[in-house]
Amino acid sequence: MAKAKKTENLMETLVTLCKRRGIIFQSSEIYSGINGFYDYGPLGVEMRRNIKDAWWRDFVHRRDDIVGLDSTIIHHPTTWKASGHIDNFTDPLVDCKTSKQRFRADQLFFAPVVIDGATVGYVSAMESESTEQELQTAAETFKRKKGIQGTLEAVALRDMTEATEEEIPLIPSPATGEPGSLTPPRSFNMMFQTHVGALRDDASVAYLRPETAQGIFINYKNILDTGRVKLPFGIAQIGKAFRNEINPRNFIFRSREFEHMEIEYFISPDENWQKVHRDWIDRSRDWLVSIGIEAALLSEYEHPKEKLSHYSKGTIDIMFKFPFGVQELQGIAARGDYDLTQHQETSGKSMEYFDEATKSRFIPHVIEPSVSVDRIMLAVLTAAYREEEVEGDKRVYLKLSPRIAPVKVAVLPLVKNKPELVKAARTLYSNLQRRYAVFYDESGAVGRRYRRQDEIGTPWCATVDFESIESGTFTVRDRDTMEQVRMTEAEFMAMLDEKID
Ligand code: GAP
Numbered sequence: 001m002a003k004a005k006k007t008e009n010l011m012e013t014l015v016t017l018c019k020r021r022g023i024i025f026q027s028s029e030i031y032s033g034i035n036g037f038y039d040y041g042p043l044g045v046e047m048r049r050n051i052k053d054a055w056w057r058d059f060v061h062r063r064d065d066i067v068g069l070d071s072t073i074i075h076h077p078t079t080w081k082a083s084g085h086i087d088n089f090t091d092p093l094v095d096c097k098t099s100k101q102r103f104r105a106d107q108l109f110f111a112p113v114v115i116d117g118a119t120v121g122y123v124s125a126m127e128s129e130s131t132e133q134e135l136q137t138a139a140e141t142f143k144r145k146k147g148i149q150g151t152l153e154a155v156a157l158r159d160m161t162e163a164t165e166e167e168i169p170l171i172p173s174p175a176t177g178e179p180g181s182l183t184p185p186r187s188f189n190m191m192f193q194t195h196v197g198a199l200r201d202d203a204s205v206a207y208l209r210p211e212t213a214q215g216i217f218i219n220y221k222n223i224l225d226t227g228r229v230k231l232p233f234g235i236a237q238i239g240k241a242f243r244n245e246i247n248p249r250n251f252i253f254r255s256r257e258f259e260h261m262e263i264e265y266f267i268s269p270d271e272n273w274q275k276v277h278r279d280w281i282d283r284s285r286d287w288l289v290s291i292g293i294e295a296a297l298l299s300e301y302e303h304p305k306e307k308l309s310h311y312s313k314g315t316i317d318i319m320f321k322f323p324f325g326v327q328e329l330q331g332i333a334a335r336g337d338y339d340l341t342q343h344q345e346t347s348g349k350s351m352e353y354f355d356e357a358t359k360s361r362f363i364p365h366v367i368e369p370s371v372s373v374d375r376i377m378l379a380v381l382t383a384a385y386r387e388e389e390v391e392g393d394k395r396v397y398l399k400l401s402p403r404i405a406p407v408k409v410a411v412l413p414l415v416k417n418k419p420e421l422v423k424a425a426r427t428l429y430s431n432l433q434r435r436y437a438v439f440y441d442e443s444g445a446v447g448r449r450y451r452r453q454d455e456i457g458t459p460w461c462a463t464v465d466f467e468s469i470e471s472g473t474f475t476v477r478d479r480d481t482m483e484q485v486r487m488t489e490a491e492f493m494a495m496l497d498e499k500i501d
Contacts, residue, residue: 002388002389002390002395002482003388003389003390004386004387004388007385007387009323010323010382010385011250011251011322011323011324013385014251014323014378014381014382014385015251017385017396017455018044018381021043021455021456022041022042022043022044023040023041023043023044023047023381023406023456024038024039024040024041024044024251024252024377025038025039025040025041026038026039027039035248035256036245036248036254036255036256036257037255037256037257038251038252038255038374042406043406043407043456044377044406046406046407046437047377047380047400047404047405047406048259048373048377050403050404050405050406051291051373051376051377051380051404052238052259052261052373054290054291054403054404055238055261055287056068056236056238058287058290059234059236059263059287060236063234065229065232065233065234066233066234066235066236066263066265067223067227067229067233067234067235067236068235068236068237069215069216069219069223069235069236069237070237070238070239071212071215071216071218071219071237071239072215073208073209073239073240073242074194074196074206074207074208074209075206075207075209075214075215075218076218077205077206077207078346078347079214079218079343080191080207080214081346082342082343082345082346082347083214083217083311083339083342083343084310084311084342085189085191085207085210085214086189086191088309088310089189089190089191089210090187090188090189090190091104091105091106091187091188091190091245091246092104092105092106092160092161092185092186092187092188093105093185093186093187093188093246094108094160094182094183094184094185095182095183096173096174096175096176096181096182096183097181097182097183098173098175098176098178098181099173099175099176099181101173101175102246102247103126103160103174103246103247104246104247105159105160105161105185106159106160106161107126107127107159107247108124108126108127108159108160108174109124109125109126109127109131109135109157109158109159109160110122110123110124110125110135110157110158110159110160110163110167110171111123111124111135111139111155111156111157111158112155112156112167113139113142113143113152113155114152114153115143115148115150115151115152115153116150116151117153120142120143120146120148121142121146121170121179122167122170122171122172122179123135123138123139123142123155123172124138124171124172124173124174125138125174126174127159128324128325129324129325131157132155132157135155135157136154136155139152139155140152160182160185161185163184163185165184168182168183168184169182188244188246189244190210190243190244190245190246191207191208191210191242191243191244192207192208192242192243192244192256193205193206193207194206194207194208208241208242209239209240209241209242210241210242210243211241211260211262211370212237212238212239212241212260212261212262213237213260213262213264213339213368213370214339215237215239216235216237216262216264217264217339217340217343218343219235220235220264220266220340220351221349221350221351223235224353231266231267231268231353231355231364232265232266232267232268232271232276233265233266234263234264234265234266235263235264235266236261236262236263237260237261237262237263238259238260238261238262238373239259239260240257240258240259240260241257241258241259241260241372242256242257243256243258244256250322250324250327250378251378252374252375252377252378253322253324253327253374253375253378255374258372258373258374258375259372259373259374260370260371260372260373261370261371261372261373261376262368262369262370262371263368263369263370264335264366264368265280265366265367265368265369266353266364266365266366267364267365267366267367268355268362268364268365269337269362269363269364269365271365273313273334273336273365273367274314274334276367277314277316277332277334277367280332280367280369281300281316281318281332283369284318284330284332284369284371285298285318288318288329288330288376288379290401290403291376291380291401291403291404292380292383292384292399292400292401292403292404293320293379293380293383294383297320297321297379297382297383298318298319298320298329299318299319299321299326300316300317300318300319301316301317301319301328302314302315302316303315303316303317309333310338311333311335311336311338311339312333312334312335312336313334313335313336314333314334315331315332315333315334316331316332317329317330317331317332318330318331318332320379320382321382322378322379322382323382328375329371329375329376329379330369330370330371330375331368331369331370331371332367332368332369332370333367333368333370334365334366334367334368335365335366335367335368336365336366337363337364337365337366339366340363340364340366341363344363351363380400380401380404381398383399384398384399384400384457385398385399386398386399390482395451395454396451396454396455397454397455397457397479397480398454398455398456398457399457399479399480400457400459402459402496402499402500403500403501404457405456405457405458405459406437406456406457406458407437407438407439407453407456407457407458408432408436408437408438408458408459408460408496408500409432409436409438409439409458409459409460409461409462409496410438410439410440410441410449410453410458410460410461410462411425411428411429411432411438411439411440411441411461411462411464412425412440412441412442412446412449412461412462412463412464413425413442413463413464414446414463414464414465414466416442416443418466420469421464421465421466421468421469422442424464424468424469424474425440425442425464426440428462428464428474428489431489432462432493432496435493435496436496436500439453439458441453446463449461450477450482453479454479457479458479459478459479459499460476460477460478460479460496461476461477461479462474462475462476462477462492463475463477463484467486471486472488472489473486473487473488474486474487474489474492475487476492476495
């Protein structure tokens with residue numbers, strides 16, 4: 001009988017599992033790593049491909065109104081002037097002059113320590129699940145250490161973008177615990193710069209794209225003229241994006257190089273954009289559930305009007321319960337006609353759409369579902385991780401959707417010293433290999449082999465035993481229930497076809 005166990009420190013557990021089983025590695029580890037970059041190992045790369053393939057099949061192949069694109073990573077630099085990224089794609093940055101550390105001002109919180117109505121000092125902490133509690137504890141410690149008598153008020157926290165000029169020198173740096181070393185917040189552009197061509201001067205500056213979206217906007221006219229598309233229609237793109245994040249953190253949640261999956265869905269300006277927006281939020285949620293993320297772990301967050309990105313008329317984030325708290329998994333923005341209008345004005349090329357039915361010309365509006373493969377990977381792993389006790393032993397398994405699992409079937413001969421068993425297992429393996437990512441394992445006790453597959457989320461283990469030689473059947477063990485049933489190869493293939501879609 002299996003008994004579910006609570007996992008302590010899930011994030012650490014996932015990072016360790018990913019390293020140990022060849023899913024994700026810190027990039028450049030042999031040179032002490034490079035912060036904010038991750039490499040995907042043999043199993044990780046399969047999972048990523050499965051996520052991208054599932055997304056592409058569901059949103060491009062299985063729809064009549066969305067086409068694909070693969071644009072370059074480096075665009076003409078004017079693209080980023082037109083899109084507003086050169087001026088607006090910034091994060092507020094605070095330096096600590098003593099430790100040389102840098103913090104995102106909107107993630108660095110502080111509070112005055114107020115005793116009997118008077119401010120006697122300040123405390124600070126980086127944003128976390130329990131920032132307020134941390135600051136309250138820090139305020140109590142401050143009071144005790146300074147030996148100040150009186151009633152301490154509950155802390156009222158603000159972030160560094162809200163600190164006044166007078167307050168900044170009084171706020172302690174989270175790096176040193178001492179005040180006086182933090183600088184006022186300044187804007188830091190997150191685009192990575194490079195140079196195109198042999199000369200490294202201002203004229204040769206170019207940028208690695210921070211989103212795939214602009215590649216779509218600058219190709220919108222090409223697709224309109226050649227793609228026989230009619231409104232409403234979408235253009236989908238999957239590709240690498242780069243952001244020089246001040247504080248890359250939480251493993252692959254916020255990295256400096258990630259892979260975007262974005263759709264720009266163009267609609268008429270007369271269309272009810274709120275309805276299309278809602279529809280995309282619902283479809284995106286349904287899709288996340290279809291790849292194995294439980295609906296109960298998802299929620300929504302509507303960006304307040306005053307905090308919207310420079311291009312947005314309205315943004316709703318699909319939030320996920322990550323091990324470090326509820327955070328954005330996917331953004332769905334209503335970008336209006338901002339981008340196409342900007343590119344029309346900057347390039348002088350018309351971005352208008354001619355509507356045959358009404359004989360009118362206009363610039364379409366756009367709804368944009370945007371997510372990264374990397375953040376989905378982390379959500380999928382978080383949702384899938386399970387620990388349970390089975391007959392006194394700990395069993396770890398990843399309850400991955402068969403669509404996403406890196407290995408679909410492990411083929412195991414019961415023993416490796418019986419040539420007829422090995423031969424039958426090898427035949428089954430090579431038949432399966434033609435259609436799916438499968439794995440052959442003959443080393444060690446069969447129970448151990450099952451556990452190794454459980455840990456990487458292999459949905460089925462097919463074990464060829466003595467009965468297989470006579471009956472032509474083998475046992476199929478289900479990862480989640482651990483139950484085994486006998487099947488013929490034809491029955492098994494039919495089941496796989498249905499479940500791995
Ligand atoms: N084109 C719109 C856009 O890029 P965004 O809110 O900056 O909007 C959209 O990003 C999505 O891209 C996020 O919801 C997240 O899934 C992913 N994303 C953004 N920055 C990321 C990072 N540094 N690392 C991993 N994924 C990131």
